[in-house]
Amino acid sequence: MHGTLLAARDLTGALGRPSQHDMLAAREMQAMSFAVHIPLVCFGIAFPAMVLFVEGLWLRTGERTYRDLAQRWSKVMLVLFAVGVVTGTILSFELGLLWPNFMATFGSVFGLAFGIEGFAFFTEAIFIAIYAYGWDRLGRRAHLAVGVPIVLAGILGSLMVISVNGWMNHPTGFAVAGNAVTAVHPWAALFNSHLPYELVHMYLAGYMVAGFLVAAAYALAWLRGNRDRYVRAALVVPLTAAALAAPAQIVVGDWAGRMVAQDQPPKLAAMEAVGHTERGAPLHVGGVWFDGSLHGAVPIPKLLSLLAYRNVHARVVGLDAQPPADRPPVNVVHLSFDAMVGIGTALALLGMGYLLFVARSRRMPRSRWFYRAVVAAGPLSLVALLAGWTTTEVGRQPWIAWQVMRTTDAVTQARGLPEAYALLALTYIGLAVAVGWLLRRLSRPAQDAEAAMRRGAEIAR
Amino acid sequence: MSLAEVCAALIVAGLTAYAVLAGADFGAGFWDLVAGGPERGARVRGLVQRSMAPVWEANHVWLIFVLVVFWTAFPRAFGSVMSALYVPLFLAGVGIILRGSAYALRGHAVTLGEARVLGATFGLSSVLTPFFLGTTIGAVASGRVSVGGGSGAPLAAWMHPMPLIAGVLAVVLAAHLCAPPSPSPRSRSGGASRSARSTRWS
Numbered sequence: 001m002h003g004t005l006l007a008a009r010d011l012t013g014a015l016g017r018p019s020q021h022d023m024l025a026a027r028e029m030q031a032m033s034f035a036v037h038i039p040l041v042c043f044g045i046a047f048p049a050m051v052l053f054v055e056g057l058w059l060r061t062g063e064r065t066y067r068d069l070a071q072r073w074s075k076v077m078l079v080l081f082a083v084g085v086v087t088g089t090i091l092s093f094e095l096g097l098l099w100p101n102f103m104a105t106f107g108s109v110f111g112l113a114f115g116i117e118g119f120a121f122f123t124e125a126i127f128i129a130i131y132a133y134g135w136d137r138l139g140r141r142a143h144l145a146v147g148v149p150i151v152l153a154g155i156l157g158s159l160m161v162i163s164v165n166g167w168m169n170h171p172t173g174f175a176v177a178g179n180a181v182t183a184v185h186p187w188a189a190l191f192n193s194h195l196p197y198e199l200v201h202m203y204l205a206g207y208m209v210a211g212f213l214v215a216a217a218y219a220l221a222w223l224r225g226n227r228d229r230y231v232r233a234a235l236v237v238p239l240t241a242a243a244l245a246a247p248a249q250i251v252v253g254d255w256a257g258r259m260v261a262q263d264q265p266p267k268l269a270a271m272e273a274v275g276h277t278e279r280g281a282p283l284h285v286g287g288v289w290f291d292g293s294l295h296g297a298v299p300i301p302k303l304l305s306l307l308a309y310r311n312v313h314a315r316v317v318g319l320d321a322q323p324p325a326d327r328p329p330v331n332v333v334h335l336s337f338d339a340m341v342g343i344g345t346a347l348a349l350l351g352m353g354y355l356l357f358v359a360r361s362r363r364m365p366r367s368r369w370f371y372r373a374v375v376a377a378g379p380l381s382l383v384a385l386l387a388g389w390t391t392t393e394v395g396r397q398p399w400i401a402w403q404v405m406r407t408t409d410a411v412t413q414a415r416g417l418p419e420a421y422a423l424l425a426l427t428y429i430g431l432a433v434a435v436g437w438l439l440r441r442l443s444r445p446a447q448d449a450e451a452a453m454r455r456g457a458e459i460a461r
Numbered sequence: 462m463s464l465a466e467v468c469a470a471l472i473v474a475g476l477t478a479y480a481v482l483a484g485a486d487f488g489a490g491f492w493d494l495v496a497g498g499p500e501r502g503a504r505v506r507g508l509v510q511r512s513m514a515p516v517w518e519a520n521h522v523w524l525i526f527v528l529v530v531f532w533t534a535f536p537r538a539f540g541s542v543m544s545a546l547y548v549p550l551f552l553a554g555v556g557i558i559l560r561g562s563a564y565a566l567r568g569h570a571v572t573l574g575e576a577r578v579l580g581a582t583f584g585l586s587s588v589l590t591p592f593f594l595g596t597t598i599g600a601v602a603s604g605r606v607s608v609g610g611g612s613g614a615p616l617a618a619w620m621h622p623m624p625l626i627a628g629v630l631a632v633v634l635a636a637h638l639c640a641p642p643s644p645s646p647r648s649r650s651g652g653a654s655r656s657a658r659s660t661r662w663s
Contacts, residue, residue, distance in 0.1 A: 014537045015544065079565055085518045086561035092528050093554040096543030103532050104540025111533025118526045125519040133515045414547045415615060427555055431562050434579075438569050 011405045012179050013101040022417040023408060026098045029421045031393070033090050035386055036428050039213075040084035042385065044124070045158055045206030047077050048150040050214070050237055055144055057233075065229045071135050073234075076439070078132040083435060085125065090424075102400050102410035105181055109174045110167050112186035113160040120157035123149050155203075159195075162202055166194035169392070170263055171401045194263070197256045198392075204245040204252055205388065208347060209381045211242025216378025217439075219371040232364070239374060242381070243351030250348050253341070254307065260395075261308035264402065265317035266326065267395035270333040272304050273297070274318045281305045281316035286338060289330040328397045336390040343384035347377055468534030472527055479523035481638065484631075486517050488639030490560065490587020491632065493580060499573060506580065510568060517564065521557075538608055542597070545606040545618040549593040549628075556590030559583075591635050592628040599627025 020026065051073045058066035092114075096103050127149040134143055167173075173189030174181045218235040261268045268274070273284050273294040281304040287297025305314040319327050350373055357365055365371075400407040489509040496502030532539040543550065563582035570576035596619045600606055603623040618624075 015540050079569075082518055082565040083562055085521055086558045089521070089525060089557050090554050092525055093550060096528070096532060096539055097547050097551055097554075100540035100544040103543070104537045107532040107536025107539060108534075111529065111536070114529040115533055118522070118529045121525060122519065122522050125522050129515040129519065412544050412547065414544065420551055423555060427558055431558060434562060434566050438566055441569060441571075 011105060011176065011181075011409070013405060013409055014104040014180070015101040017409055018101060018411055018413045020408070020411045020413060020417075023411055025417040025421045026411050027407065029417065029424060030094055030098055031390070032421075032425060032428065033087065033094055034389065034393075036431075037084065037087040037091055038385060038389060039209060039382055040080055040087060041158055041161075042206040042209035043077070043080045044084055044154045045203060046210035046241065047073070047080070047214075048128075048147060048154055050210070050241060051077055052144065052147045052151060054233065054237055055147065059140055059144060063229075065233060069230060069234055074132045074135070078128060079435075079438060081124070081128050083431070085121075088121075097414070098412055099400065099410040100412050102405060105405065105410075106171075106174075106401060108184050109171075109181060109186065109189045110164045113163045113167075113190050117157045117160035120153040120160065124153035124157060127153070158202065158206075159199055160190075162199050163190050163192065163195045165392075166192045166198045168400065169198075169396060169402050170194040171404045176404075194259060197252065197259050201249070201252050201256050201388075204249040205385050207245035208242050208249065209385050211238040211240075211245065212347065212374070212381040213238075213378040215239035215242060216375045219374035223368060223371050223375070235374075236364070239354065242347075242377075243354045246344070246348040246351035249344055253344065258308060258310075260392075261316075264396070266319065266322050266328060267333070267392075268308060269317060269319045269321075270328040270330050270395050271337040271391060272316075273330050273334045274304070274316050276320050277315065277318040279305070279315045280313050283307065284334070287334070289334060294330075294334075326398060328395050333391055333395045336387040336394070339387040340384045340391060343380050343387070347381060347384070350374070350377055465534065468530060471530050472534070475523050475527040475530065479520070479527060480631075480634070482520040483517075483523060484591065484635040485638040486513055486520055487587045487591045487632075488635035488637065489513055490564075490584050491636040492639060494584025494588060499577070513564070514568065517561075521561070541608045542601060542606050545614075546597045546600055548615045549596045549600075549619050549624075553590050553593035553597075556586040556593065560586035560590055587635075588632055591631040595628035595631025596624040598631070599624030602627065 051070050054066050054073065055070040057063070058070060127146055130138075131143070131146045131150060134146060138146065167189050170192050171189075172192050173185040173187070175183040215235055215238045218231050219239075221231050222235060257268075260271070272281070273287065273289050274281055275293050280302045282299035282301045283303035284294055284297040284299055287294040289295075302312040304316055306312045308314065308316060319330070354365070354370075396402060398406050398408065400410040489512070493502075493506055493509045496505040559582050563579045563586065567576060567579040567583060570579055600619040600621075600623075603621070605618045605621065605624065
């Protein structure tokens with residue numbers, strides 16, 4: 001599988017070749033469920049560490065503000081975890097419900113990762129509850145210690161899920177005999193060669209999304225004139241984490257791009273809308289793909305060859321090297337990729353600017369435009385995250401497991417997918433409205449929200 | 462004992478833990494639903510809210526554990542069950558979203574109206590979810606799922622007395638696991654703590 005363009009193996013799978021007219025509905029349903037879940041994963045990856053950091057500040061300085069902030073954040077963390085548990089359950093249902101043939105054929109190959117993820121999830125669920133409910137029941141050091149397994153389990157759990165995605169991009173750890181999978185090596189599948197860069201890329205994305213989103217909420221409070229110690233701490237901690245992650249993400253993104261160039265040339269061709277194989281290929285910014293070529297893009301000469309292969313004359317394989325049935329859709333992949341790179345670059349500049357300013361002048365910026373930029377960075381980081389996942393997932397098409405099984409062979413035969421999609425979409429819209437309503441309530445000034453929650457508890461009681 | 466049997470034993474153990482622990486949480490939702498108006502039902506609803514809050518996510522993770530072992534150890538059977546029983550499993554999935562989020566949000570309700578809408582969503586989905594999960598067990602147990610068949614028929618495997626009865630049984634079992642004590646005139650708080658204990662460990 002290493003290198004490029006081996007003859008695809010095209011497994012039919014354990015359940016036989018399915019017939020499904022609503023293939024797109026199945027893919028969109030899966031994409032929607034991921035889009036709901038992945039932002040919550042970012043909070044699972046990055047938020048516990050930020051909460052523990054603030055609690056650590058309280059233990060060091062004894063300042064009550066830090067404790068109040070950590071305690072408030074631990075409530076947000078618990079609610080987001082609870083919603084993440086249910087949206088994650090839906091994903092594990094959908095893996096089977098939408099792609100039964102994929103699971104039936106390869107479940108034994110990548111299943112180990114999900115098994116370990118299950119245990120990590122348990123650990124996280126147990127300790128997150130102890131942490132959030134244990135503020136007045138545990139000693140200070142014990143309470144901080146209870147938070148550590150949450151951070152570790154969050155790292156381990158998402159490592160395992162990303163390993164499965166890495167495996168889908170680079171399937172290893174098995175052999176194919178006829179139409180069956182044999183000689184399964186689960187550990188080889190788990191530690192596949194696409195795990196490392198995907199993992200680091202997603203980790204930094206987690207810190208960027210969680211950091212910028214939380215910072216955006218408090219930058220808004222700052223703009224409205226609320227600039228006490230509490231808001232200041234709540235702004236500085238996540239903003240600094242995100243500002244450190246954003247420039248590093250550029251380096252990791254370059255690593256990811258070179259791995260894709262090496263192992264998945266058609267995906268790279270779609271990301272950059274390279275129609276024909278060429279030497280010294282330019283980088284295309286924007287543009288729309290139709291009639292077999294890209295229109296209205298801004299080309300930067302030789303840059304693609306340089307970035308992908310560290311050589312301005314390197315040969316970049318175009319989409320025409322693939323039979324039409326093996327090409328990913330170009331517009332979605334190219335524009336998502338550009339959106340991710342564009343936003344990522346802007347966020348890195350914002351992060352570096354902030355860090356340089358604070359290092360030089362030892363105070364927060366005063367310009368209202370800075371705080372407006374931070375407010376915008378929150379939702380923009382979310383867009384970049386989803387655009388990045390769209391790039392890698394749609395760019396892998398038409399394969400569910402790269403050059404081993406086609407998505408059309410993995411899909412369910414079930415009827416009524418559009419109806420199920422509509423029902424799930426309505427449920428998720430309701431959920432989004434409800435969570436937004438709750439987060440708004442949790443972000444109100446402290447006494448106000450505490451009183452509101454006490455009233456709520458009275459009614460529930 | 463073969464590896465397959467070890468995995469099957471793990472699934473049975475996980476399923477038992479899920480049926481008992483999360484089953485009690487579903488049962489709590491059932492009693493929440495039938496607790497009556499805001500005045501009369503306040504005691505039961507308060508009990509449900511307080512006793513479930515720290516543990517329900519951990520209880521729910523058993524289901525993910527069962528699914529994961531199922532597809533890792535028996536991928537072909539998993540694919541077959543999923544493609545034959547996609548209707549009840551999808552509805553159970555929607556029920557899980559509604560129940561988890563309505564419960565998590567209800568603790569933050571401020572007005573009576575909010576608490577009512579979220580409470581009703583929580584209660585109804587607490588009944589529907591175990592019902593649909595129960596029908597899938599009934600369908601598998603009565604041999605209505607054929608291995609290796611990617612059937613597209615939506616109702617054939619579970620619209621039958623046996624799976625439907627299994628669904629009802631799952632709801633009744635959940636309600637039984639978590640039956641709250643009748644209010645005692647002598648000590649309300651004593652009743653509360655006893656019930657909180659029976660909710661968890663009966």
